[in-house]
Amino acid sequence: MTAYDRLRFGGPTTRQTWVDRPREEFLTPVPPIWPLTTERLVLRPFESEDGEAFVEAWADEAWTSMLLTRPMNRAEVVEMMRRRTTPGSGEVVGLAVVHDGEVVGDVMLHLQGTGLSEAEIGWTMLPQHGGRGYATEAAAALIRLGFEHYGLRRVVANLDARNERSAALCERLGMRREVHRLGDFWSKGRWTDSYEYALLAEEWRAAQA
Numbered sequence: 001m002t003a004y005d006r007l008r009f010g011g012p013t014t015r016q017t018w019v020d021r022p023r024e025e026f027l028t029p030v031p032p033i034w035p036l037t038t039e040r041l042v043l044r045p046f047e048s049e050d051g052e053a054f055v056e057a058w059a060d061e062a063w064t065s066m067l068l069t070r071p072m073n074r075a076e077v078v079e080m081m082r083r084r085t086t087p088g089s090g091e092v093v094g095l096a097v098v099h100d101g102e103v104v105g106d107v108m109l110h111l112q113g114t115g116l117s118e119a120e121i122g123w124t125m126l127p128q129h130g131g132r133g134y135a136t137e138a139a140a141a142l143i144r145l146g147f148e149h150y151g152l153r154r155v156v157a158n159l160d161a162r163n164e165r166s167a168a169l170c171e172r173l174g175m176r177r178e179v180h181r182l183g184d185f186w187s188k189g190r191w192t193d194s195y196e197y198a199l200l201a202e203e204w205r206a207a208q209a
Contacts, residue, residue, distance in 0.1 A: 028089065028090060029089075029090040029091060029111060029116060029150060030090075031090060031093075032145060032149050036095070036141050036142075036145060038137050038138070038140075038141050039137065040099055040134070040137060041097055041098065041099055041104075041134060041137055041138055041141070042097075042098040042099075043095040043096070043097055043098070043107065043138060043141060043142070044095060044096055044098065045085070045094075045095060045096070046081060046084040046085050046094060046095070046096050046106075047085065047096070048081060048082060048085055050081055050096050050103050051077050051078045051080070051081035051082075053102075053103035053126065054077050054081070054103075054106075054126070055074050055077050057124075057126050057127055058071060058072040058076075058077050059071055059072070059073065059074075060127065063127050065188065066159070066160045066162065066163040066166070067124070068187070070188065090111075091110065091111045091112070091116065092108065092109075092110050092111070093108065093109040093110075093111070093142075093145075094106065094107075094108045095107050095108075095138075095142070097125070097134060097138045099129070099134060103126075104125060104126055104129035104134050105123065105124050105125035105126055105129060105134060105135065105138065106123070106124055107121070107122070107123045107138045107139060107142050108120075108121065108122040108123070109121055109142050109145065109146055109150075109155075110122075111150060111152075113154070116150070117151070117152060117153045117154070118152060118153065118154045118155070118156065119146050119150070119152050119154075119155050119156070120155075120156050120157065120158060121139060121142060121143065121146070121155050121156070121157050122157065123135050123138060123139050123166075123169075130165075135169055136169055136172050136173065139169065139173055140173060143155055143173060143199065143204065147201050147204050147205070152201060153200065153201050154198060154199070154200050154201070155175075155198070155199050155204075156178075156196055156197065156198045156199075157170050157175060157196070157197045157198075158194060158195070158196050159194065159195050159197075160185075160187065160192055160193075160194060160195075161180065161192065161193035161194055161195050162192065162193075167195060167197075170195075170197040171197075173199065174199055174203065174204065174207050175197035175198060175199045176197060176198055176199070176203075177195055177196070177197050178196050178197065178198045179194075179195065179196035180193065180194075180195055181193060181194045181195075181196070
C-alpha cells in the first residue's frame with residue numbers, strides 16, 4: 001500500500017507495517033534503571049546544571065586537542081548539555097560521572113549496527129580529576145551495561161592515535177587494537193591517525209570468569 005492508497009482507503013502503508021512498526025517495537029532500546037553505581041562512582045543521565053562543571057575544560061585547547069570538536073564557550077557548553085538532557089530514541093546513552101556529589105566527567109555508549117548489536121564507547125574526564133582511575137571504572141561499568149543489559153555482541157572505541165592515555169585505558173578494559181588508520185581524520189588543522197579498539201561479548205565474559 002502506498003501513501004496515496006492510505007489516503008484513499010485508510011490504514012498503514014507497507015513501510016509502516018513491515019519496517020517502521022517492527023523497528024519501533026523490537027529495536028527501541030529499553031533504558032536501564034538509573035543510576036548505575038560502582039565502588040566510587042555514580043553514573044546518571046545528564047541534568048541541565050551539569051554544564052557548569054564542563055565549561056572550563058571545554059574552553060581549554062590542550063584538553064580538547066584529542067577530542068573530535070573544537071573548544072567551546074560557555075553558551076555552547078550549556079546548549080550541548082541541553083541537547084544531552086533531551087530524551088531521544090535511546091540509541092545514544094550519555095551519562096554524567098559523579099564522585100562524592102561532584103561531576104568528574106562523562107561517558108557515552110552509542111548503539112549501532114545490525115539490530116543495534118554493536119556500540120561505540122567514549123569517555124572524557126575533567127582535567128582536575130584525571131589520574132584517579134575514574135575513567136577506567138566508569139567505562140568498565142558502561143561496557144558491562146552494554147553486554148548484560150543491551151545484549152551487545154561487540155563494543156568499539158575510536159580515538160586519536162596520539163591519545164596515549166585513552167589507548168592505555170582501552171587496553172586496561174581488555175579491548176584489542178584492531179585498526180590503525182593513517183591520516184584519515186582532519187582535526188584542528190591537520191590530518192591525524194586514528195585507532196579502533198574492540199571487545200567481543202565472549203571475550204568480556206571470559207575475562208569475568
